Amino acid sequence: MKKTALFILTLSSLTAFAQSVSDYKYISLPTKFETFKEDFGLAELLTKTLRSKNYIVVPSDKLQWPSEAKDNPCNVLMADIINDSGFLRNKVLVKFKDCNDKEIQSIKGASNIKEYKEGYQDALKQTYVSISPSKPSNQIPVKAATTISATEEASTNSISAENSALKFSNGKMDLQKIQVDKNQFILVSSNSSSPFATFKNTTKNDVFRVKLQNGESTLGYFENGNIVIEIPQSDGEYAKEVFSKK
Structure with a gap:
């Protein structure tokens, strides 16, 4: 009985601290998707989707990151598109990893279109519905969130509107x-x-x-x-x- 209770407590703790893609504000894309011979317009498509879901897409070069991301690089999620195609179908995997190279989410997409560019893009579009909108406030500790001043809150609201x-x-x-x-x-x-x-x-x-x-x-x-x-x-x-x- 004690072992069962301990297992449930451990599982609950892991769930409480589990990260999801929506916990992040910044997502970085690589300069090249290594498993593809060329880009096929995939970077542009993924970038548009992430921005439409309120993420800020940053380049792979950390020197070009905004100061908030540079100061807290583990608040930046790494995205990649993997070519997972079979003999008859074009397939992709969209993977998100944290700063410790731990996989946060992997999403599959497939297409019956045989042409590479159209097929890969169609497969990528199938993953969009599974990418949750950004809600980065989940990353902020409770104590830190309660100490934000009215001025800072107004500034944040102003930035969001802008x-x-x-x-x-x-x-x-x-x-x-x-x-x-x-x-x-x-x-x-x-x-x-x-x-x-x-x-x-x-x-x-x-x-x-x-x-x-x-x-x-x-x-x-x-x-x-x-x-x-x-x-x-x-x-x-x-x-x-x-x-x-x-």
Whole structure:
């Protein structure tokens, strides 16, 4: 009887501390899905889905992570797509692992479409319904949550509202402004798994240090409600790229 009670208590404890994908705010994608010969548009599809479920997708390069993720790398979940195809069907496995390489969830998808690109994408779409929306508050300890000040709560609510509303365009591409934390925001396209540009505060209001998607560093600033980036040119000069609020 004692053994049974001990087993139930142990099982309950494990369940209480078990992590799920929805506990995370950040998900990182690899630069390449190793089991596929090429991307087949899978990174773009998975990125769109994760963002639609309120996750922030970050690149594999930790240097490009927002400060909140850098400071707490175990709050970032690693996603991967595995080619699990058989002779007659295209199959994929979407796997999520934590910072200790422990598998949190594995989701299967299959398609009868024989063409590789269409088949893999169709198989991936079958996994979407099993990916729960992000609810990162589950990661915050109870004591920490109760000590959040009214000012911090208002700031968090403001950031959430801003993330869902602000979109900018330069006429060639549409980007969404996502406020990662009070010192940093990114401009990101729904068609890319990495930010187009990462903005970090400087000592001057409305002027930012900018890291572009290609790795180049430059400056950006707000001007009449628009976002301006000084784009480096091959001749050493800079071109003014204006992103207007939509």
